[in-house]
Amino acid sequence: MKYIILFDGVCHFCHGSVQFIYKRDPSAVFAFAALKSETGKNLIRKYDVAPTVDSLVLIEDSHVYIKSTAALRISRRLRGVWKLFYLLIIIPRPIRDRAYDIFAKNRYRWFGKTELCNLPSKDLRERLLK
Secondary structure: OOEEEEEOOOEHHHHHHHHHHHHOOOOOOEEEEEOOOHHHHHHHHHOOOOOOOOOOEEEEOOEEEEHHHHHHHHHOOOOHHHHHHHHHHHOOHHHHHHHHHHHHHHHHHHHOEOOOOOOOOHHHHOOEOO
């Protein structure tokens, strides 16, 4: 089963997160698409996600998760100690999402953004949905 991660295509932190996930996903269960790509837009429509979403989105077994829940569900499938972050799921979602929103609101200021995607490695390109 492939899980699809939709990410902000212009955020440096988001690009780094895709690289981070890719390196810790030896089973290659994750595929990736930028939110604003044609594939991303089609998936947003298909799964009835608000078109204004600018957050991390995880599509897993036809279920859609956003914000902190998406991040935690991704972490549980990664190699190493990153699985332990899933334990934070016990924190009520409104609290988790508030912390997520604060981080997301400041991500461009803290990490910057780009108008062009960095060219990923050949292996990672194969996992980018077109």
